[in-house]
Amino acid sequence: MLRWRQATVTQRIAETDSATTLVLDVPGWTTHRAGQHVDLRLTAPDGYQATRSYSVASAPARPLAITVQRVDDGEVSPFLADVARPGTAVEVRGPVGGWFVWEPNTTDRVVLLAGGSGIVPLASMLRHRRRLGDPTPFHLVYSARTPDRILYRDELAATTEGEHVVITLTGDDIPPDWDGETGRVDAQTLRRHLPAPSGGLTYVCGPTAFVEAAAASLAVLGYGPTTIRTERFG
Amino acid sequence: MSVTAGFGGRRGDDDERLPPGQYRVDDFPVLTAGPTPLVETDSWALTVRDDQVERTWSWDEFTALEVESVTTDIHCVTHWSKFDTQWAGVSVATLLDEAGVRDDAPYAQVYCYGGYTTNLPVEDLVDRVALVAHTFDGDPLEVEHGGPARLLVPHLYLWKSAKWIRGIRLVDHDQPGFWESAGYHNHGDPWLEQRYAGD
Structure with a gap:
């Protein structure tokens, strides 16, 4: 209880x-x-x-x-x-919640797709990996509207071995010095930054529209629906 | 219970319609454990069965059944409630009757496109309002809300109202479904605040 x-x-x-x-x-x-x-x-x-x-x-x-x-x-x-x-x-x-969770040593590879504050539970997974020194490869694609909406920016940028972190900005005013991705997450974005869909689990968290678009894009890349776990808000 | 200094809160006129721990929303949030399954109506089918009989409806056969409309409040375990939602569909009692399944089975297992399952006592399906809904607010039910058709059992938390329903099986022994196996309450009555196992 x-x-x-x-x-x-x-x-x-x-x-x-x-x-x-x-x-x-x-x-x-x-x-x-x-x-x-x-x-x-x-x-x-x-x-x-x-x-x-x-x-x-x-x-x-x-x-x-x-x-x-x-x-x-x-x-x-x-x-x-x-x-x-x-x-x-x-x-x-x-x-x-016993579903949208990551445990070390349970999967060959982890893909994390975050929209807005959907980064929060995924950051917990990434922090867990770093704290344990777990070697599971992590691929994070994080969609934020503008640079000043990016949560944990410095921490996310401080990647350790086996981590691939990509941030894409979806707002209209992209700062001239922005060197990350731009535009909403779609199949092209994911194809550029994610490994081929073999093994592993994918966690998607964000607003409904983000999760729907991200999950549909994963399907285009051949990620199986049973390997994708989602959490939505709003 | 300790007071949270500085918190005033916002009270509504209709708080007596809110089960404990809920707040009112006007939009319609979506909660799903995996990708949204896309099911075309021309390949859709609904099956009701017990250990003896089995009946399957195509989309055309299903939508030709008598339509029941309800206006009801709905309550999600993640604390939001939405008032006066308007649904139409086929009552589960009608489906069980048409299928000719036995009337003494105590439990139902609900299974869905995409693999989701949930479980509930048959009495929650036949003694209360329970629909397989195909219409929301006068329009075809949108896929992210469970279209083409979802179960609607509005007196229980919304995870029991399984989206993308594919079948109902009546059984003698209760078997926990997806969320019921992942820490959530087996029954899920919002007025008793049965959110998590042990509540």
Whole structure:
């Protein structure tokens, strides 16, 4: 049985103008698997509560961290992204989800496709790989609107052996000094950056339109549907 | 329960329609564990069976069955609820009747194009509103929402309303489906907040 646990924000990290990472201290928390999410509950002074699900950003066995993308008309994300501070009390329940997870030594190769804040659970997998020094080849293609929306930019760029990281910008104003990919993820983009579809698992996370387009492009490349795991939001 | 300093929250007029832990959305989020399977209606088929009989409908035969329309609230285990969604399709009770399956089987297994499965007691399919829906908001059900046809069991969390349904099998012994085997509750009643195993 998963119970609600008291949690305290211990650290806030401004990732971008609109996204914040909160590190949480959760007494009694065991750990999570890379790719899982947690339920997070806030309680107003009159007892009113609001609950949302957030992907875990941190590697397993590291302090629990979530990254919250502010949705301007949202009820919970503006509080978490802008107001929550070290000392803020929340509750968490989890970890949840036994499907969209990566375990070391389970697959020949990992392909990660992220749209927007869909990078969060995939970053947990990449962090897990780096922390363990796991040799599984990782190929990440990350689609973001503009450079200032890229989460974990420096960390993603610091690739270790066996990692291939590509960021593609989909917005209209591409900075002149941008040397990465541009344009939405399609079969051509993936063909340039992904290995041939033999063995391995592919994890796709992002808004519905991104996941649909990415999964369709993977099919064009011959990636089998049973090797693709998806997680969508919005 | 401890108060989250600085959090005010937003209360609606219709909070009594929200099961515990849910919030209202006006869009229609999509949750699927894998790629969206594309099923053409000319190769689509729906099969209802037990251990004795089996009945299969083509798309034309299925859409010729009596149509039932419902307007209902739907609740996803990821905490969103959507009010007053409008669906049309064929009631599961009608399908079971037409198939002539036994009426004393306690459990149903639902299986889908793409490989998804879910399980539920037959009484949740015949004593409550339950459709194989082909129409949403007056239009053919879109593929990312489960088209051409999905199960709709609105009194349970939406993962029970299996998209891209391909068949229903009545059985004597309950067998957990996809999410039910991955940490989620076996029954999934949102009003009892049966989200995860052990709730």
